[in-house]
Amino acid sequence: MSEPFTIAIDGPAASGKGTISRAVAARFGCAHLDTGLLYRAVGAKMLEGVPPVEAARTLTAADLEAGDLRTAEIADAASKVAVIADVRAALVDFQRAFARRAGGAVLDGRDIGTVICPQAEVKLFVTASPEVRAHRRYLELIAKGARTTEDEVLADVIARDERDRDRATAPLRAAEDAVFIDTSHLGIEDAVEAAVEVIAAKRAERA
Numbered sequence: 212m213s214e215p216f217t218i219a220i221d222g223p224a225a226s227g228k229g230t231i232s233r234a235v236a237a238r239f240g241c242a243h244l245d246t247g248l249l250y251r252a253v254g255a256k257m258l259e260g261v262p263p264v265e266a267a268r269t270l271t272a273a274d275l276e277a278g279d280l281r282t283a284e285i286a287d288a289a290s291k292v293a294v295i296a297d298v299r300a301a302l303v304d305f306q307r308a309f310a311r312r313a314g315g316a317v318l319d320g321r322d323i324g325t326v327i328c329p330q331a332e333v334k335l336f337v338t339a340s341p342e343v344r345a346h347r348r349y350l351e352l353i354a355k356g357a358r359t360t361e362d363e364v365l366a367d368v369i370a371r372d373e374r375d376r377d378r379a380t381a382p383l384r385a386a387e388d389a390v391f392i393d394t395s396h397l398g399i400e401d402a403v404e405a406a407v408e409v410i411a412a413k414r415a416e417r418a
């Protein structure tokens with residue numbers, strides 16, 4: 212992809228959007244931005260005592276690589292700072308510039324197809340049942356040595372989805388022109404193939 216070509220991938224917690232995004236970026240040779248990491252980095256700073264809006268306005272690349280941001284505690288903090296309109300506003304320009312870079316870009320998050328890149332050439336909305344998502348996230352967390360239970364992870368996932376769907380600014384929802392991929396009964400390879408098919412068809416339309 213030599214011209215800007217934006218692929219927006221949204222969906223609830225642990226639906227598989229990051230896995231699909233990384234694979235799609237590798238397949239089409241474009242850059243990938245996990246926008247959840249921006250909110251996680253701001254959430255982590257809030258837990259250290261930095262006011263969230265200040266953290267968002269001064270975020271650096273190093274903050275995105277600071278330790279393990281993929282913990283349950285930081286996920287919860289991320290969804291709390293993500294409710295604050297000024298936090299979201301501080302992160303918009305960076306995401307939009309990334310989306311239009313030469314060579315194409317894949318961004319995954321909650322509001323990419325609706326707010327950050329409403330003009331994206333491809334929009335996907337990745338879903339799976341809460342139980343399937345919690346199971347996958349549970350396996351991921353215990354593999355890293357976290358002490359938790361599947362019930363606890365399910366409660367966290369449901370609470371975070373509700374906060375993300377119910378907030379006033381840029382709530383989690385599918386864009387009207389998004390293509391849905393339900394990964395509840397799809398393995399990783401099949402989920403990636405489903406996404407690749409949609410993207411390849413859109414690229415062919417454009418050629």
Ligand SMILES: Nc1ncnc2c1ncn2[C@@H]1O[C@H](COP(=O)(O)OP(=O)(O)O)[C@@H](O)[C@H]1O
Binds near residue numbers: 226227228348394399
């Ligand atoms: N289709 C799938 N089948 C089984 N496991 C999956 C699938 N997609 C993702 N996973 C696993 O589920 C976990 C969450 O996936 P991830 O892509 O990080 O989700 P998200 O980015 O939506 O939070 C990871 O451990 C990942 O390997």
Ligand SMILES: Nc1ccn([C@@H]2O[C@H](COP(=O)(O)OP(=O)(O)O)[C@@H](O)[C@H]2O)c(=O)n1
Binds near residue numbers: 222291319320
């Ligand atoms: N574009 C985005 C990305 C994430 N977020 C917030 O950041 C939190 C963490 O996002 P994430 O994508 O890392 O979470 P997972 O889906 O990987 O569990 C979400 O629950 C949202 O509250 C957001 O509001 N907008």
